[in-house]
Amino acid sequence: MxxxxxxxxxxxxxxxxxxxxxxxxxxxxxxxxxxxxxxxxxxxxxxxxxxxxxxxxxxxxxxxxxxxxxxxxxxxxxxxxxxxxxxxxxxxxxxxxxxxxxxxxxxxxxxxxxxxxxxxxxxxxxxxxxxxxxxxxxxxxxxxxxxxxRSRNLVDALTGLGNGRYILKKLKESLQIVHERDQAVCVLMVDIKQADRIQTKYSKAMLDEVTRGVGRRLAQLVRPLDIVGRLQSTQFAVITTVPNLHQCSGGSFKRIHEGINLKAFKTSTGFISVQASTLLCGVDARKGNIDAKTMLLWLQEQSGCLIDSNRIMECDYLPIQKS
Missing domain, CATH: 3.40.50.2300 (Response regulator)
Structure with missing residues (x-):
């Protein structure tokens, strides 16, 4: 017809x-x-x-x-x-x-x-x-x-890592564990800089390729018990627990910082180098109860403001008392 x-x-x-x-x-x-x-x-x-x-x-x-x-x-x-x-x-x-x-x-x-x-x-x-x-x-x-x-579950559709919901869930669990055991939590924020430049020069699909590559490399660089996920866009987080804050230092995460910044990523159009700022924060859970969501939002804001990708920036985070 x-x-x-x-x-x-x-x-x-x-x-x-x-x-x-x-x-x-x-x-x-x-x-x-x-x-x-x-x-x-x-x-x-x-x-x-x-x-x-x-x-x-x-x-x-x-x-x-x-x-x-x-x-x-x-x-x-x-x-x-x-x-x-x-x-x-x-x-x-x-x-x-x-x-x-x-x-x-x-x-x-x-x-x-x-x-x-x-x-x-x-x-x-x-x-x-x-x-x-x-x-x-x-x-x-x-x-x-x-x-x-997928938006309702804990998996990031682009990278296959945990998504923002997953990271929040794991941070809550980690904070509870270290509070009970008198330990500390380290959170490393990794933020890909100049993502707009990559998308403009190549394409959105190419930026997605690079983002997937960063996710795969992070998964290879972290320790077996570390938690890694993609929070949003080009921002990732790594959560690890340590006996005390003295072990939460930039030197402990140097391999991750250099693994992202010093080694290009292979894509369908060739190798693309990435500049990523890395912000490391340690939390001593013995100081009080900490609200994981508020902490995560604060860390995202601080990481997004960083422009220095030559070293791991370290900061202290004051625990927030639950009302």
Whole structure:
């Protein structure tokens, strides 16, 4: 069954050819048809408003149909969309067919048979595009639902480490343990600096790669019983318990500081170096009851203000009495 509102983009530098294609589509029952006289114009239009089906001439000035197809696939990937691409060509033979399909073209029609073949092929294209986009929408909905579920649990979706809820839970438990045992808690905050620069220079996906890399390296650098998690964005925390505050010093965490700052991270575009500020705070739980949430918020604020990544900054934290 034909969907008259199926969005179709016709790209041809010859207006006469575009008019013929448009008349054929209109006679078939399609109404939502847009036209572009060049591949660049088509890309500009598709970026603003995607189409379900793209009909383009294989041979065009500036950019041919194969290159246009590659660029359309990039737009589709960025917008979670599928565009069915059909090229019109005078080329014949298996070589042309193989070349088109290798470049992710969905179908092509020989120009000499366009009037007879275009209606049924567009009908099939409309159905395929509708199915693919429905699947993409369903997958996106599943992804969003999964993200909502993850937001309620203790796992950070990006790194697989504990999330902010997990860190808060473990800090509460650690404070309770050291209070009972007359010990101390060390909290190391690791904050990736110039994250905006990485995202601007590369992409958000690349920043995510770097963030995952930092998380993996932290998990390797901490001791077996230490707790590590991602609090937010590019901010991580490591929690460890020690017999007393004398053992909560920058030297004890030097391997973590240098492991992040002095060794680049391998990504899909090469190695990227990271500057991270590290703030170390020790808490002597014997001095009184401490509110873990208030403490964690204070530590995040202090860590976010640091700009020095050449050494581990140390601070004292005064315990907060519960009311």
């Amino acid at each position: 034909i969907d008259p509102n199926c969005s179709i983009m016709v790209v041809d530098d010859a207006r006469f050819s575009s008019a013929m294609i448009g008349r054929t589509l209109e006679r078939t029952g399609f109404k939502n048809i847009r036209y572009a006289t060049s591949a660049l114009q088509a890309l500009d239009e598709l970026e603003r408003k995607p189409a379900s089906v793209l009909i383009a001439d294989w041979l065009m000035p500036e950019m041919d149909g194969l290159e246009l197809t590659s660029r359309v696939r990039q737009l589709d990937e960025a917008s979670n969309h599928f565009t069915y691409v059909l090229l019109l060509t005078a080329k014949e033979g298996a070589d042309a067919l193989e070349e088109a399909f290798d470049r992710q073209v969905d179908d092509f029609i020989h120009k000499s048979a366009m009037n007879e073949q275009l209606p049924p092929r567009i009908f099939a294209a409309q159905r395929m595009s509708s199915i693919q986009n429905k699947l993409l929408r369903q997958n996106q909905l599943l992804l969003e639902n999964n993200q909502q579920l």
